[in-house]
Amino acid sequence: GQNIDQPTEMTATEGAIVQINCTYQTSGFNGLFWYQQHAGEAPTFLSYNVLDGLEEKGRFSSFLSRSKGYSYLLLKELQMKDSASYLCAVRDSNYQLIWGAGTKLIIKP
Amino acid sequence: IAGITQAPTSQILAAGRRMTLRCTQDMRHNAMYWYRQDLGLGLRLIHYSNTAGTTGKGEVPDGYSVSRANTDDFPLTLASAVPSQTSVYFCASSDGAGGPDTQYFGPGTRLTVL
Numbered sequence: 001g002q003n004i005d006q007p008t009e010m011t012a013t014e015g016a017i018v019q020i021n022c023t024y025q026t027s028g029f030n031g032l033f034w035y036q037q038h039a040g041e042a043p044t045f046l047s048y049n050v051l052d053g054l055e056e057k058g059r060f061s062s063f064l065s066r067s068k069g070y071s072y073l074l075l076k077e078l079q080m081k082d083s084a085s086y087l088c089a090v091r092d093s094n095y096q097l098i099w100g101a102g103t104k105l106i107i108k109p
Numbered sequence: 110i111a112g113i114t115q116a117p118t119s120q121i122l123a124a125g126r127r128m129t130l131r132c133t134q135d136m137r138h139n140a141m142y143w144y145r146q147d148l149g150l151g152l153r154l155i156h157y158s159n160t161a162g163t164t165g166k167g168e169v170p171d172g173y174s175v176s177r178a179n180t181d182d183f184p185l186t187l188a189s190a191v192p193s194q195t196s197v198y199f200c201a202s203s204d205g206a207g208g209p210d211t212q213y214f215g216p217g218t219r220l221t222v223l
Contacts, residue, residue, distance in 0.1 A: 004151060031209060033209075033211070033212075041216070041217075042199060042214035042215060042216050042217055043152070043199070043214050044214070045211050045212075045213065048209040048211065050209075087151070087152070089151075089152075091210075095210075096154060096157075096167070096168075097152075097154070097212065098151070099151030099152040099153070100151050101149055101150055101151045102151065
């Protein structure tokens with residue numbers, strides 16, 4: 001079967017750095033996405049990786065290793081507004097997105 | 110309208126009733142999707158449409174139907190609602206072209222079936 005694994009919850013301190021991991025086992029691979037979802041709101045797009053390596057976008061970076069079935073989202077200079085759930089999704093061989101359950105990130109002052 | 114809109118925002122429905130969730134996008138995207146989101150689970154695809162006039166089944170299609178008469182609208186119908194369909198429903202769209210084909214989400218409909 002297809003599976004996306006992420007930690008259920010993480011806690012970090014304002015101003016610090018946090019890394020959210022995602023491992024996947026899917027039938028085929030056509031890209032990996034990270035989305036941010038604040039409580040009660042819709043998911044919003046953060047990043048996309050299709051080749052191995054690091055993609056940097058401001059305070060957020062995303063890394064992919066296809067051989068290891070592994071990605072991480074790195075958030076720097078954490079702000080209180082970064083408190084949200086972070087969703088990892090993989091596009092499979094049918095070009096459908098398979099979603100992880102999300103990681104709830106709690107930021108403490 | 111800017112982006113994707115969904116209606117209603119929330120609804121409480123008696124079991125056995127018929128309900129249509131509405132979704133409209135103004136981005137001229139070819140592809141549209143319906144997901145449900147339940148606590149502790151990832152988003153699960155119900156139905157999708159790659160272009161107007163075509164639809165396909167996702168991971169959890171039973172009890173739901175869709176239509177895609179034009180590019181902008183993609184309604185989801187529950188023919189006879191059951192309590193297990195209590196969930197938050199998100200509509201999404203993407204341009205359906207190559208590359209990332211990023212999906213953009215509507216604000217969601219919170220549905221409770223009693």
